[in-house]
Amino acid sequence: MKPAPFDYFRPSSLEEAVALLQRYEGDAKPLAGGQSLIPLLNMRLARPSALVDLSGIPGLDEIKQDGQALLLGAMVRHRSVECSALVAERYPLLREAVGYVGHPAIRTRGTFGGSIAHADPSAELPAVAALVDASFRVIGPSGWRVVSWQDFFVTYLTNSLEPEEILVEARLPLPAQSMGSAFLEVAPRHGDFALVGAGALVGLDAAGRLSEARIVLTGIGGTPWRSSEIEAGLVGREPEARLYRETGASVAASIEPESDVHASADYRRDLAAALVERVLLAAVSRVPERGQGEGKL
């Protein structure tokens, strides 16, 4: 099928873009990489009256370090994240996760902001954003605001932006260099939508026990999933196989995944338990002082 007719604009400033969105009174969509939006147009699941292409606005495609955070412009292509020396050096978690986003052709065009705004329940980058407590800078008719990841992701394919607002930049706090991280997902084929994905970020204290442990899941609900209770329960614990297994089991008991044509709820629960175990193991093994090098996932 083909998209229904629409008007198309390629403004050269954010102010112009917001004005265009206002002009269409909620019936215009920003266009970033198009890798999620255009399929919806092609299948006529979405029929906006206008598209506002953000690719002509300068400065939206930068990756920069700002103190203890990484700033990613909304138009940063996944491929740029893959190829970025800064990300490779300071954000291995992000580098590992972006490799799971679609296929190379998708990563050529798809963008960080687009993935976040699209809020697919099994997407990788919203999960990474949740794991590191990211926040997002948004512009709209009332000006600028900053939105936490908890306030941004509402439910399946739904964010908290007003129709005339545009996600401009993501702020990803940098994990301390003494931490270890891992991201892993299971999909029917490499590059397919994840059935379940998991990420972990851990730190160890001087005695070798967990000083901090964060876990995120994607694919088991409408938004990325974390549990402050489970994470708090890991602090001070000895990082060992039994702990990872127990944690996997308690995560599986805490989640309420859906059954769908791709996987049953039980299978997603099993996957969640297994993935949590594996990412914890890998993240701990990647803590620099452990000296065990790359944990194999």
Place this chain on the structure above:
Amino acid sequence: MSISPANRYHTIRVTVNDQSYEREVEARLLLSDFLRHTLELTGTHVGCEHGVCGACTVLLDGQPARSCLTLAVQADGHEITTVEGLATGEQELSPLQQAFHAHHGLQCGYCTPGFLITASAYLQDNPNPTEEQVRAALSGNLCRCTGYQNIVAAVLDAARALRGESSPQEV
């Protein structure tokens, strides 16, 4: 790019296989349809129109991209390479195309342009891949006929040829 009052129609300028074109297009025209119908370059195939099959893959400024997930208007000012542009100069077939021929890497041929584009871009950046890496790199291209084995063999053989270690073999 000039904009008509309704912003439904735009004049775009694209370079395809080193040739420049200027055409007026509807905003909703997909790049895949622009190539096939407006430019009559029918080598690019349309399999799913939602980005999963890879048959429509072209090079956009040298990088693989789904032409079914790109609007023609987004290609304004950019360079496209389609399967018709893979063999250069006096070549009839590029080394990769030669390897597909030699290894029977196609049957109906519908997915083949997408595989050729994806593989040629991949080998440019990864001249010495393992079989596993080739399979991962091609995971975004679906084939209903071959079972992939000969496709993978062809890509590995072409990689060898491009490294100068052999010529694509007749099998």
